[in-house]
Amino acid sequence: MKIRFIFYTLLLAGIVGISGCGGENKDLKKDAQAIAEAMCKNMEVMKNLRVADPEDSILVHNLQAEYKNVESEMTALYATFREKYKEKINSGEFNDEFRKLLNAAMLDCKGLSDEDREAFEKGTK
DSSP: OHHHHHHHHHHHHHHHHHHHHHHHHHHHHHHHHHHHHHHHHHHHHHHHHHHSOTTOHHHHHHHHHHHHHHHHHHHHHHHHHHHHTTTTTTOHHHHHHHHHHHHHHHTTOTTOOHHHHHHHHHHTO
8 A cells, every 4th residue: 555655656746747847848839939930920021121112112111110010029029038038048958949949930931941941940950
């Protein structure tokens, strides 16, 4: 009976410990995904600005406004990220993990050039 109690206690502690460790990775992955989405929007708007006809002032104005909105969104995301992970942000291991997650999330971006996609794929390894 005592062995059974110890076994179940250790099993429960192991399950709780493993699930607790995975939670941070899930949060980091979620944060990396949000930053990647904002970066993707930024790249798309910049691409559209480059190909926009300068004579079409309404389109250029709308794209510039969209760029400012995305830039504000990215600033807010990075500020939240820095605050949330302020104690870990100087860790090389943490930064490597975040970089890999961000690179993997960026692969979902439809507007990536072949060179950018290749660079992000290399960054996931």
